[in-house]
Amino acid sequence: MSESPAAPLRTADGVPLKVSLRRTVRRSKIKALLLVAPLLIFLFIAFLMPLFEMLWRSVDNPEVSTHLSRTVSALEGWNGESLPDEAAFAALAEDLREGQQERNLGLLSSRLNYEKSGMRSTISRTARRVDTLEPPYRASLIEVNDTWGELDTWKLIQREASPYTISYYLAAVDLQLSPDGEIVKVPEHMRIHATLFWRTLWMSAVITGLTLLLGYPVAFLLASLPARHSNLLMILVLLPFWTSLLVRTTTWIAILQSQGVLNDVMVALGLIADEARWQMIHNKLGTIIAMTHILLPFMILPLYSVMKTIPPSYMRAARSLGGKPFLSFRRVYFPLTIPGIAAGGILVFILSIGYYITPALVGGQSGRFITNYIAYHMQTSLNWGLAAAIASILLFVVIICYLVFNRLIGVDKVKLG
Amino acid sequence: MTIPSYATRGERIWHYVFLGICGLVFLFLIGPLLVIIPLSFNAEPYFTFSKAMLSFDPAGYSLRWYQDFFTSSEWLNAIKNSFIIGIASTFLATVLGTVAALGLSSRHMPARGAIMALLISPMVVPLIISAAAMFFFFSKVNLAQTYVGVILAHTALGIPFVIITVTATLSSFDTTLIRAAHSLGANPTRTFFKVVLPLVTPGVVSGALFAFITSFDEVVVVLFIAGPEQRTMPIQMWSGIREQISPTILAVATMLVLLSMLLLTTLELLRRRGERLRGLSPG
Numbered sequence: 001m002s003e004s005p006a007a008p009l010r011t012a013d014g015v016p017l018k019v020s021l022r023r024t025v026r027r028s029k030i031k032a033l034l035l036v037a038p039l040l041i042f043l044f045i046a047f048l049m050p051l052f053e054m055l056w057r058s059v060d061n062p063e064v065s066t067h068l069s070r071t072v073s074a075l076e077g078w079n080g081e082s083l084p085d086e087a088a089f090a091a092l093a094e095d096l097r098e099g100q101q102e103r104n105l106g107l108l109s110s111r112l113n114y115e116k117s118g119m120r121s122t123i124s125r126t127a128r129r130v131d132t133l134e135p136p137y138r139a140s141l142i143e144v145n146d147t148w149g150e151l152d153t154w155k156l157i158q159r160e161a162s163p164y165t166i167s168y169y170l171a172a173v174d175l176q177l178s179p180d181g182e183i184v185k186v187p188e189h190m191r192i193h194a195t196l197f198w199r200t201l202w203m204s205a206v207i208t209g210l211t212l213l214l215g216y217p218v219a220f221l222l223a224s225l226p227a228r229h230s231n232l233l234m235i236l237v238l239l240p241f242w243t244s245l246l247v248r249t250t251t252w253i254a255i256l257q258s259q260g261v262l263n264d265v266m267v268a269l270g271l272i273a274d275e276a277r278w279q280m281i282h283n284k285l286g287t288i289i290a291m292t293h294i295l296l297p298f299m300i301l302p303l304y305s306v307m308k309t310i311p312p313s314y315m316r317a318a319r320s321l322g323g324k325p326f327l328s329f330r331r332v333y334f335p336l337t338i339p340g341i342a343a344g345g346i347l348v349f350i351l352s353i354g355y356y357i358t359p360a361l362v363g364g365q366s367g368r369f370i371t372n373y374i375a376y377h378m379q380t381s382l383n384w385g386l387a388a389a390i391a392s393i394l395l396f397v398v399i400i401c402y403l404v405f406n407r408l409i410g411v412d413k414v415k416l417g
Numbered sequence: 418m419t420i421p422s423y424a425t426r427g428e429r430i431w432h433y434v435f436l437g438i439c440g441l442v443f444l445f446l447i448g449p450l451l452v453i454i455p456l457s458f459n460a461e462p463y464f465t466f467s468k469a470m471l472s473f474d475p476a477g478y479s480l481r482w483y484q485d486f487f488t489s490s491e492w493l494n495a496i497k498n499s500f501i502i503g504i505a506s507t508f509l510a511t512v513l514g515t516v517a518a519l520g521l522s523s524r525h526m527p528a529r530g531a532i533m534a535l536l537i538s539p540m541v542v543p544l545i546i547s548a549a550a551m552f553f554f555f556s557k558v559n560l561a562q563t564y565v566g567v568i569l570a571h572t573a574l575g576i577p578f579v580i581i582t583v584t585a586t587l588s589s590f591d592t593t594l595i596r597a598a599h600s601l602g603a604n605p606t607r608t609f610f611k612v613v614l615p616l617v618t619p620g621v622v623s624g625a626l627f628a629f630i631t632s633f634d635e636v637v638v639v640l641f642i643a644g645p646e647q648r649t650m651p652i653q654m655w656s657g658i659r660e661q662i663s664p665t666i667l668a669v670a671t672m673l674v675l676l677s678m679l680l681l682t683t684l685e686l687l688r689r690r691g692e693r694l695r696g697l698s699p700g
Contacts, residue, residue, distance in 0.1 A: 028525040035520025036532060039513040039576065047539050047547070047573040050554035054546070057553055214442045221439045235681065236447045242677040243450060244634045246654045247670040251449035253658065254456055254464045254667065261452055264465050296446060316421075325428055354543020356637055361658055371545045378549055378641065388553070391546045402541045406534055 051395070058388035061165035063111035064157060067104065068095045072161040080155050089137040089148070093130060100127040114383065115167060115176070116156055122147040152179035168389035173197070193390065196370040203288060203369070204352035208299075210292045211348050212341065215299035219340070222300070223307035241297035249361050252290040256281040256362075282364030290362050295351055299344035306340030339409065346405040350398055370394060450674050457482055457667035464664060482668035492665070495653040502564065502639075502649060503632040506571035510628040513572070514579030515621050521580070522587040533580075540577035547574070548641040555642050562644030570638045575628030582627060586620025586691070619691035623684050630680065 009017040065072055070091035078084045099105040105127055112119035122145050133140045142149040159181065170176055170183060174191040178184045185191070218237070222230045240248060255261045263277040272278065280286060310333065318328035356371040363369070370390060377387035420432050460479040461467045469477025486492050520526060521533060539547065551570050552561060560566035594616075598608040636651040643649070650669070657666040 025525055028523060029527055032520040032523035032526040035523075036517045036526070039517035039536065040532070042513055043536065043539070043573060043576065046551075046569045050547070050550035051542070053554040053557070054550035214445065217435060217438050218442045221436075233443070236443050238681055239674075239677060240446050240450060242630070242681050244651070244654075244670075244673045244677070246634070246636065246651055246658065247453070247673045248449065250654070250658055250666060250670050251453045255449055255452060257464065259463070259465055261456075261465055293445065293449065296442075319421075319423075325431075350541060354545065356543070356545040357655070361655075371543065374545050374549055378552065384553070387549055391549050395542065395546050398541065398543060398546075402534075402538075406530075 054388045055392055057385060058168050058392045059164045059166065060385070061111075061160060061163055063108045064160040065163055067099055067108040068092065068157060068161075070095050071157060075154065075158045075161070078154070078158060080151070080158065083138070083149065083151065084154055086136055086138050088154070089141050090135065092148075093133055093137045093141060096123070096127045097130045100130055110383075112156065112160070114171070114386075115160065116152065118147065119153075119156075122153075155179050155181075165385075168385040169393070171386050172389040172393055193370070193373065196368065196373055197393075200353050200369045200371070203284065203367075204349050207288055207291050207295060207352050208345050208348045210288070211296050211299035212345060214292070215296055215303055215344065216337075216341075219300050219303035219307055222304050223310075224312065237297050237300050240293070241301075245294065245357060248294050249290055249358050252286070252293065252362060253281060256286055256289065281362050282367070284363075284367040286362040286364065287359045287367035287369075290358050291352060291355060294358060295348045298347050298351060302343035302347065303337065303340040306337055306343070310336045343405070343409045346401055346408070350401045350405070354394065354398060453667055454671050454674065457664065457671040459664055459667070462663055464667065482663065482665045485663065485665045486668050486672075489665070491648075492650075492653060492669070495648050495650045498647055499633055499650040502567050502571055502647070503629050505564075505568045506575055506632045507625050507629040509568070509572040510575035510579050511621060511625040514576050514624060514628075515583050515617075518580055518583035518587060521584055522590075533584075536580050537577045539573045544574075544635070544637040548638040551638060552641040561642050562647070564647055567639060567643050567647050567649075570642060571632040571635060574635065574638065575631045578627035578631060579621075579624035582624035583617070583620045586617055590616060616691075616694055619687040619694075623687050626680060626684060630677075 011017055011020045071088060074088040074091040075084060078088065096105070099108065105123055109120040109123040112123065126141065126144050126148070129144050133144070147153050156179065159177070167177055171186075172193050174186050174194045175183050176186050222233055222237075225233070253260070257263075258277045258279060258281075260281075262280070263272070266272045267274050267277065280289070314332055314336070315328055318332040319325070323331065353369070354371060355369060356375060359367055359369040360372050360375070363372070371394070374387050374391050374394070377383045377390065420429055424432070455470070456464065456466065458478045458480065459467060459470060460477050460481065461469075467477050471477075517536065521529060521536075526532070547570075551566075555561040555566045555570070560569065590613075594612055595608055598612045599605075603611065634651060635649075636655050639647065639649050639652050640655070643652070654666055654669060657663070657669075
């Protein structure tokens with residue numbers, strides 16, 4: 001051995017092998033990253049930035065600090081024990097006068113109205129008469145609207161002067177800040193979101209359970225049949241999977257509604273009276289039936305791919321060792337399918353809690369999900385901060401499920417079709 | 418699945434009960450799709466079978482809802498929009514996704530797990546959340562209510578499907594084939610077109626089909642960020658279902674069921690072709 005251990009191996013052009021190898025690896029790393037880069041940049045702009053924007057909206061609180069800037073600075077150092085001094089009232093009058101001239105008090109009054117009902121009309125009424133106000137402003141503002149004489153109003157303005165707020169998140173779970181800054185429940189008749197969160201979760205759990213109950217035997221059958229039969233039956237699973245979501249929802253409406261196919265058949269068969277048609281849609285039942293149907297393939301496919309890998313000889317071995325059929329199934333086959341159950345279960349659950357279309361079309365009042373309230377606040381009540389907060393909470397739940405899924409199964413194991 | 422010879426009487430009974438249960442589940446899966454097809458030929462404006470239909474009276478059947486569809490400018494415009502948006506976003510998603518999948522399949526890709534999880538995320542985040550988020554952001558940058566906005570949004574939603582199918586194809590790709598081609602004297606370009614591309618194409622095409630159907634069937638994002646000009650088929654159906662005034666919607670549904678059958682067949686053929694090329698199954 002003439003070569004000493006210190007002399008490194010070299011490539012043909014004299015570079016040490018280690019250096020050369022490192023260089024090649026680095027080069028292919030860079031090449032791989034460059035290939036992925038365009039997509040990462042695209043997704044960052046078209047998908048992640050919007051999500052950040054939404055998270056930002058859920059805490060963003062610019063209204064009071066921009067539109068009542070003078071009032072806010074006049075309230076600095078106010079202790080909140082008695083009404084603020086004349087300077088604060090004068091500043092408020094000035095802010096409202098400017099707002100009235102520039103016609104931009106709408107956002108401010110909606111914002112304050114979320115926190116204290118009646119503020120919208122207080123502000124618009126005061127702003128309309130702001131030009132007629134005479135000093136001392138304290139007396140004249142209270143005369144125009146006695147809400148300005150309430151300590152709580154001023155505390156609210158002082159509190160909401162902060163550029164960030166948690167009140168959208170509180171509202172998303174039916175809480176609010178009291179005038180003294182404590183977190184309290186909203187009045188009984190206004191509680192809606194927490195109920196919907198719970199309903200979304202338990203109905204999704206029921207749907208997941210049903211898909212498992214219906215999907216397990218089918219996946220077992222598909223996995224144990226010879227390929228030419230199972231391919232044929234697989235089409236029956238894949239066809240609904242590939243059919244438009246709206247089409248599948250439409251078919252359930254046609255079947256389940258009170259003048260629909262199923263009720264007609266039962267009336268024709270004399271099973272139920274014409275007057276006593278079943279109400280199977282526009283309620284919880286409708287949502288559960290339609291969504292179980294829609295999500296069933298998402299349970300069957302992962303179950304099938306796991307069951308396919310279990311050698312049939314295991315069950316035969318269990319039987320030959322004296323296990324009764326049920327015992328052999330429970331102790332040998334079932335434990336082997338748990339990864340499939342986890343994959344399908346988490347997949348169906350994630351998809352279910354985020355479903356919007358089907359609950360909106362077949363859910364009626366009682367079968368709605370929290371997603372329907374995101375849409376409601378986006379499109380009807382226009383309380384975008386609250387919509388963003390509800391969506392952020394839901395996003396948080398989904399991300400947790402996704403991370404669990406990724407940890408247990410791995411996204412790269414997902415197969416389509 | 419056959420009954421083993423040692424099965425007891427109870428097991429035999431259970432076997433048939435089991436087959437019966439599976440049959441019912443298959444009926445549950447496929448029945449609704451089959452019900453809608455005859456309903457779309459209803460001569461009456463109802464969503465249920467008329468007496469005439471049940472007695473197979475030809476007068477109970479008609480093509481009026483199909484005629485309705487093909488003569489309605491609203492529906493035709495919606496279908497045109499769906500194709501414009503679907504094709505453009507599929508093209509973008511396929512190009513970006515395939516290139517990225519090539520990078521992801523490299524042995525030296527750093528942080529592959531994290532990047533993969535990120536690229537798949539548009540599929541996992543509920544559509545209503547993506548829609549709300551995109552609405553906020555796109556209206557800020559003046560992309561709301563434009564074709565470009567909807568196309569970009571649908572591209573983002575289609576990308577995970579392209580990534581999944583193409584990386585799956587690439588993972589089963591035998592890289593020694595490239596070396597073999599080189600050793601036989603083919604230059605890199607020739608190798609790419611003669612060896613790599615034919616093997617990868619089935620994966621890319623099925624990814625593209627997934628991306629297209631995602632866009633073609635997508636309601637929520639369009640509902641939030643599209644203006645009246647970008648009304649697509651699903652939006653038209655959505656309002657049709659809500660108002661439930663005419664069974665035209667059933668005719669559309671039937672055509673879409675046929676479309677998905679066609680798609681399914683194409684995918685199956687692609688899969689078989691892929692297997693045959695890789696020598697996994699006899700042609």
